[in-house]
Amino acid sequence: MSNFKYIIGSFADPDELMDGIDKLQANNVSIYDCFTPMPIHGIEAKLGVKPSRLPIAAFCFGLLGGTLGFSLLYYTMFYDWPMNVGGKPALPLPDFVPVTFECTILITALGMVATFFYRNHLFPGRAPRVMDLRATDDRFILAVDANDNTDHAKIETLLKEAGAVEVKYNERKYVSYE
Amino acid sequence: MSSHNESILREPLVTGKDITYAKVTDDILLPVENKPNKAWWIGFILAALGALLWVFSVGYTFWTGIGAWGLNKTVGWAWDITDFVWWVGIGHAGTLISAVLLLFRQNWRNSINRSAEAMTIFAVICAATYVVAHMGRPWLAYWIFPLPNQFGSLWVNFNSPLVWDAFAISTYFTVSLVFWYCGLLPDIASVRDRAAGLKRRIYSIMSFGWNGSVKTWQRFEIVSLILAGISTPLVLSVHTIVSMDFATSVIPGWHTTIFPPYFVAGAIFSGFAMVQTLLLVMRKVLNFENYITMFHIESMNKIIMVTGSIVGIAYLTELFIAWYSGSEYEMYAFANRIAGPYWWAYWTMMTCNVISPQLFWFKKIRTSIPISWVLSIVVNIGMWFERFVIIVTSLHRDYLPSSWAMFYPTWTDVGIFVGSIGLFFTLFLLFLRFLPGIAIAEVKLLLKSASLQQKTKLIKEGHLDKEQVEFFRNSLTKYDSVTADEIKELEIK
Numbered sequence: 001m002s003n004f005k006y007i008i009g010s011f012a013d014p015d016e017l018m019d020g021i022d023k024l025q026a027n028n029v030s031i032y033d034c035f036t037p038m039p040i041h042g043i044e045a046k047l048g049v050k051p052s053r054l055p056i057a058a059f060c061f062g063l064l065g066g067t068l069g070f071s072l073l074y075y076t077m078f079y080d081w082p083m084n085v086g087g088k089p090a091l092p093l094p095d096f097v098p099v100t101f102e103c104t105i106l107i108t109a110l111g112m113v114a115t116f117f118y119r120n121h122l123f124p125g126r127a128p129r130v131m132d133l134r135a136t137d138d139r140f141i142l143a144v145d146a147n148d149n150t151d152h153a154k155i156e157t158l159l160k161e162a163g164a165v166e167v168k169y170n171e172r173k174y175v176s177y178e
Numbered sequence: 179m180s181s182h183n184e185s186i187l188r189e190p191l192v193t194g195k196d197i198t199y200a201k202v203t204d205d206i207l208l209p210v211e212n213k214p215n216k217a218w219w220i221g222f223i224l225a226a227l228g229a230l231l232w233v234f235s236v237g238y239t240f241w242t243g244i245g246a247w248g249l250n251k252t253v254g255w256a257w258d259i260t261d262f263v264w265w266v267g268i269g270h271a272g273t274l275i276s277a278v279l280l281l282f283r284q285n286w287r288n289s290i291n292r293s294a295e296a297m298t299i300f301a302v303i304c305a306a307t308y309v310v311a312h313m314g315r316p317w318l319a320y321w322i323f324p325l326p327n328q329f330g331s332l333w334v335n336f337n338s339p340l341v342w343d344a345f346a347i348s349t350y351f352t353v354s355l356v357f358w359y360c361g362l363l364p365d366i367a368s369v370r371d372r373a374a375g376l377k378r379r380i381y382s383i384m385s386f387g388w389n390g391s392v393k394t395w396q397r398f399e400i401v402s403l404i405l406a407g408i409s410t411p412l413v414l415s416v417h418t419i420v421s422m423d424f425a426t427s428v429i430p431g432w433h434t435t436i437f438p439p440y441f442v443a444g445a446i447f448s449g450f451a452m453v454q455t456l457l458l459v460m461r462k463v464l465n466f467e468n469y470i471t472m473f474h475i476e477s478m479n480k481i482i483m484v485t486g487s488i489v490g491i492a493y494l495t496e497l498f499i500a501w502y503s504g505s506e507y508e509m510y511a512f513a514n515r516i517a518g519p520y521w522w523a524y525w526t527m528m529t530c531n532v533i534s535p536q537l538f539w540f541k542k543i544r545t546s547i548p549i550s551w552v553l554s555i556v557v558n559i560g561m562w563f564e565r566f567v568i569i570v571t572s573l574h575r576d577y578l579p580s581s582w583a584m585f586y587p588t589w590t591d592v593g594i595f596v597g598s599i600g601l602f603f604t605l606f607l608l609f610l611r612f613l614p615g616i617a618i619a620e621v622k623l624l625l626k627s628a629s630l631q632q633k634t635k636l637i638k639e640g641h642l643d644k645e646q647v648e649f650f651r652n653s654l655t656k657y658d659s660v661t662a663d664e665i666k667e668l669e670i671k
Contacts, residue, residue: 012199014626037199037368038622039395049392052400062408076324076333085337098342098419102349105412109353109405113360116401117386120394122363126387128370135390136368138199 004169006032007152008132009142009159014040016163017140021046023158024144029151032143035135058112065107069100129174139165184627186642186650191286192621192629193659194468199622202469203368206616209464210369214611217463222607228600235593236311244314246590252583253573257591258312259423260565261598264448265305266347266420267441267561270413271449272298273354276361277409280402285628286477288620289469292365293460293609294453295358300605301452302351304598309347311594339422346419353412357405360398363388365614417445424568430511431572434499440492444561447485447531450478451557456606458551460615467659469616472545476656479544482557486535489564493532511572519584520571523563530560545656630660637668644670
């Protein structure tokens with residue numbers, strides 16, 4: 001076995017990257033992942049990445065926020081210490097709308113973003129796992145696991161055919177680790 | 179799969195020749211990766227002096243109490259709340275640009291959303307300080323939140339719009355900050371991967387380990403979309419609630435049901451004016467002319483014109499209803515605004531907000547950079563006077579003529595206001611120095627569809643209708659970043 005772990009196809013154009021994915025898949029080469037400087041629409045479907053379930057999480061957090069907000073108002077204004085303010089009712093539902101609404105939005109936003117960070121392991125100080133440093137600049141990176149796909153020469157030809165500007169053999173998985 | 183070709187009739191959102199992905203990164207990161215130029219230092223020193231004045235004036239207010247301001251028994255709210263509403267209003271454009279325009283798929287938002295959102299956050303910071311300062315005893319500011327306390331848990335009164343306001347502003351600030359920072363992650367990663375040493379380490383911490391994998395981008399897009407979806411009603415609710423601070427009272431001139439939409443339109447109006455003020459300077463100083471183009475400027479001017487007209491109609495509706503209501507207090511409040519001792523404030527507001535944006539009906543004015551810049555400042559002066567008129571002229575002559583009074587600002591009032599502008603610009607200039615002022619990843623998305631070079635390529639391929647190309651060429655004449663020769667080259671013979 002060779003001593004490198006990943007084959008990196010570096011493309012200068014997103015359409016050529018998509019071609020590269022097609023070519024590799026047609027030849028039964030499994031793709032590890034792609035790293036791009038911007039979102040590419042349609043790439044998830046090609047790579048068989050399932051649709052995100054974050055909207056469901058967001059909805060649940062919304063329900064939670066609404067419930068918490070309303071419970072706070074109900075508890076403080078009606079249950080714990082009902083007050084007679086100018087003879088107005090202690091449970092004035094229309095007056096509860098703004099705060100309940102704001103709590104719903106707040107918990108939805110924070111909860112959803114926290115879920116996103118948790119699932120993608122994003123947090124301040126996390127060591128960036130980057131396979132090519134130009135993936136956040138001007139290169140569209142296609143990574144293939146070299147141990148799973150053994151015909152390396154063929155992979156290189158396929159990538160070059162699709163328009164890869166450069167094909168690299170990375171000895172370690174993440175070049176960002178020094 | 180080939181890229182989708184955008185219609186040639188649409189004006190380009192990115193101009194310039196040889197704009198590659200690498201060039202976009204280089205251009206936008208230029209101010210971040212290099213030492214700031216003289217213009218930045220001059221601006222920063224002036225702004226920092228303003229911020230210092232702000233610290234001093236606020237400190238003096240905290241030390242002596244709000245007796246330091248020009249308030250009296252009749253006029254209990256004046257410059258403090260005027261400035262608060264003014265800043266919150268300005269803070270509305272950022273979220274509007276990033277959320278509402280995203281939902282409407284307006285791609286021109288891509289190059290202005292980042293700095294507009296930053297502006298939102300800084301404006302809300304300025305606004306929040308007035309809330310704390312006007313409480314008189316700022317160290318008890320946390321009493322606005324429902325916290326268990328030593329009074330047997332006496333809770334806040336949730337029937338009060340002032341409490342709603344505390345919830346609305348703090349939610350708005352938090353959600354805007356989260357939205358802004360999530361969008362920044364890929365761009366911070368771009369800085370990180372090009373930097374070295376300590377700089378790299380700092381940006382690495384700030385980038386949260388972003389790597390741009392397929393799944394990250396997929397979730398990122400979903401998060402952006404949902405944040406936009408929930409921010410849209412949020413941004414409308416915030417100024418609605420601010421307007422309820424007034425509308426739920428029984429003061430003639432405040433007790434009005436049209437306040438929520440009227441305040442929201444006014445907020446968008448002043449917010450876009452402030453974005454215009456900042457971006458026209460920023461694009462020039464930082465050489466962003468190819469990314470923030472005449473199309474962006476014209477679109478924002480159109481929004482200023484529309485919202486300015488809505489505000490104008492609201493003013494006239496108010497006047498009509500004051501007369502039509504037959505209520506003598508209401509009628510007096512408005513007669514007093516028009517011809518009372520504060521007539522000059524009312525007419526400044528009318529001129530700046532109702533008449534000046536109507537000039538944007540003329541294309542020449544709409545596409546002129548100096549005039550747009552001056553008008554954007556005029557609009558913001560007008561919007562400050564709108565809040566001043568609403569607050570002070572409604573209060574200064576109350577139900578009892580013996581208590582009628584005038585409001586005279588003290589140096590502290592002026593110091594806090596001028597100082598808060600300094601604070602705002604200090605934060606904005608620091609932002610431009612350390613973070614990318616344009617969303618790099620989002621501009622890259624436009625390169626293969628909405629850029630001038632892509633459209634030039636389509637024309638050169640030569641399958642396009644001659645009339646449409648002619649239309650496209652005509653639309654290019656207003657761009658200051660496209661030369662006459664470049665337009666001539668596109669002609670089909």
